[in-house]
Amino acid sequence: MNKLFSTLFSSLRAKFTSLWTRLRLWVSPTFWRTRVFTWLRRAFSTLFDVRPKHKKDYYVLLNWMVSKRLAFAIVVVLGVLCVWFILSMLPTPASAGNTGVTINTYRYNSIPLKFQNGTVRILAADGHLAYVGQVQDAKCEGAGTLYDKDGNTVYEGAFSDNMYNGTGTTYYADGTVQYTGNFTDNLYNGVGKYFRPTGVLEYEGDYVTGVRSGKGTLYNSTGSSIFTGSFQKDQIVFGELVDKATTDVAQMYTGVSQVYSSSSEYCVYMEEIGAVYAVADGTAALDDSWNVTGVYVLGSSALIEGEIYSSINRITQVLGDPDYSGTAWVDLAEAVCVNQLVQQEADTVEAVDMEIASSYEGVYTVSDYDRDGELYIYSYQRDGLLYTFYCTGAGIDQFFMYAIQTA
Structure with a gap:
């Protein structure tokens, strides 16, 4: 009788051991990773095995014969590239500071950006944040801020047709105000104030197309007025x-x-x-x-x-x-x-x-x-x-x- 129970127990243990081994194998990441890679290898091998094996494996276009498998492989590759491109062009939500407002982020050449109106974030070609502000018809239009590749503010104020137009402020690389006043097509134009790199006011008055022209006041390096007249x-x-x-x-x-x-x-x-x-x-x-x-x-x-x-x-x-x-x-x-x-x-x-x-x-x-x-x-x-x-x-x-x- 002991021999019979021993044989039965050995059989059951062998069955459960086999089941336990399989269960451990199925929950193992290595097992599934290997299965997936094997399947992908076979799929790609089949996909890129473009060598025709029969004349029925060709498409006949005029005097050309194109492998059906090659054509299919090309379509698949192009499809994958198109999906990747579209996904890369999609906006990335980002929070605007502590306001809790989410602003979409686009690359400068993003197709979806061309259809946006409102406030966005735009990345430059090298990936750095270049602009945060309003856009319309794929152009900077309205209030916005421009940044350089190091994250320093270059300009903040009014934009029109992708250029500084209206009232705004430019900055030196260290964040010191360089100029504040009116702009036309990226140039100082109208009334404005120009500051030295030290932050001391240098000139206050009229500008025409980027140069001092009109009535104005000149200041010395200590900020004291030294001349008021025409420029x-x-x-x-x-x-x-x-x-x-x-x-x-x-x-x-x-x-x-x-x-x-x-x-x-x-x-x-x-x-x-x-x-x-x-x-x-x-x-x-x-x-x-x-x-x-x-x-x-x-x-x-x-x-x-x-x-x-x-x-x-x-x-x-x-x-x-x-x-x-x-x-x-x-x-x-x-x-x-x-x-x-x-x-x-x-x-x-x-x-x-x-x-x-x-x-x-x-x-x-x-x-x-x-x-x-x-x-x-x-x-x-x-x-x-x-x-x-x-x-x-x-x-x-x-x-x-x-x-x-x-x-």
């Missing part, structure tokens, strides 16, 4: 100072000044804008008005009739032949300009000897200076003004300073 092509319109009363000019230029006077000559060096203006003595005038007779600008480019020129040849083409070209003796304003250029380490000019009788807080009384010093000049007259350009010698096309005076 054009990013330059101060120095010509508007000529023939103005010195009291008016003092309201326009509020930066650091140096006043020079001799027995009969007076001039003021406007240090922070690099210019000197000469003054006519007004003590004999009925209204005791001291007026500016000329402005001397330390620079190698000049604003003439709305355009910037830095060549004597080009100026001659615009203003005609010079009324005078040759050497001229220096006056007090010219001597001050030349000495300022020398202090700025300009190697094109030599200092003019000047004797200072007294000085007090930026006011200098000049007892004498070398009036025999000579400068080579080209002079032109236009619209009641005399333009004088100073060169290092005859035939030199580049000037190192220029003057605008009453003719």
